[in-house]
Amino acid sequence: MALQAISAEIESARAKSAHAAQHVQLVAVSKMQDAAAIMPLLEAGHRVFGENRVQETAGKWPALRAQYGDIQLHLIGHLQTNKAKDAVALFDVIETIDSGRIALVLSEEMQKQDRNLACFIQVNTGEEAQKDGIAPRDVEKLLRVCREDAGLNIKGLMCIPPAGELPDMHFALLHKLAHESGLPSLSMGMSADFKTAIRYGATHVRIGTALFGARESA
Ligand SMILES: *Cc1c(COP(=O)(O)O)cnc(C)c1O
Numbered sequence: 001m002a003l004q005a006i007s008a009e010i011e012s013a014r015a016k017s018a019h020a021a022q023h024v025q026l027v028a029v030s031k032m033q034d035a036a037a038i039m040p041l042l043e044a045g046h047r048v049f050g051e052n053r054v055q056e057t058a059g060k061w062p063a064l065r066a067q068y069g070d071i072q073l074h075l076i077g078h079l080q081t082n083k084a085k086d087a088v089a090l091f092d093v094i095e096t097i098d099s100g101r102i103a104l105v106l107s108e109e110m111q112k113q114d115r116n117l118a119c120f121i122q123v124n125t126g127e128e129a130q131k132d133g134i135a136p137r138d139v140e141k142l143l144r145v146c147r148e149d150a151g152l153n154i155k156g157l158m159c160i161p162p163a164g165e166l167p168d169m170h171f172a173l174l175h176k177l178a179h180e181s182g183l184p185s186l187s188m189g190m191s192a193d194f195k196t197a198i199r200y201g202a203t204h205v206r207i208g209t210a211l212f213g214a215r216e217s218a
Pocket residue numbers: 029031052076077160190191192206207208209210
């Protein structure tokens with residue numbers, strides 16, 4: 001099964017690299033995969049998954065959670081304020097905080113629901129106009145808002161490097177920003193580049209295609 005092969009590749013990349021994290025968490029990206037595709041991973045004992053849409057997660061995961069328990073779901077897609085309530089109820093980790101406004105709305109929802117989700121700030125390391133995430137120079141300011149004004153539990157930073165570029169510079173930049181802010185977690189690396197990300201200190205790799213095969217287009 002691909003889960004074992006990918007887990008072994010993660011561990012081998014980790015063991016080979018001087019700057020790798022002590023532990024690299026595989027976040028299995030199950031977006032656009034149905035319950036039948038996800039269940040073999042759950043049966044094999046994997047419990048950490050990533051989804052990019054609140055709606056899709058609401059349709060898929062409550063039943064799987066009831067059956068398997070103990071699951072940790074990461075939101076890895078953009079979050080709109082009007083979905084914050086559902087996101088807080090459905091997810092355990094939000095990886096895509098990219099504005100003070102979403103931080104404050106999430107904070108209010110967490111208080112209402114008495115839930116304390118771990119969060120990552122998404123950084124637009126390539127400063128691409130069409131991409132979500134905050135510019136590298138604004139990380140420090142947003143981190144302050146998240147902590148002091150919203151009281152969020154910010155664990156680290158997340159990025160998606162620009163397509164068609166070597167990811168190294170982006171992973172190195174995210175590592176530097178996290179280090180400067182004293183943040184312990186780095187969510188970076190996908191199917192095509194997770195080994196590179198691990199070399200730059202990734203603590204979370206988000207892998208879909210290499211685990212599940214190609215997604216059918218929407
Ligand atoms: C889809 C997605 C992934 C997984 O990508 P693969 O190339 O299928 O491994 C990782 N991170 C984010 C934010 C995604 O949207």
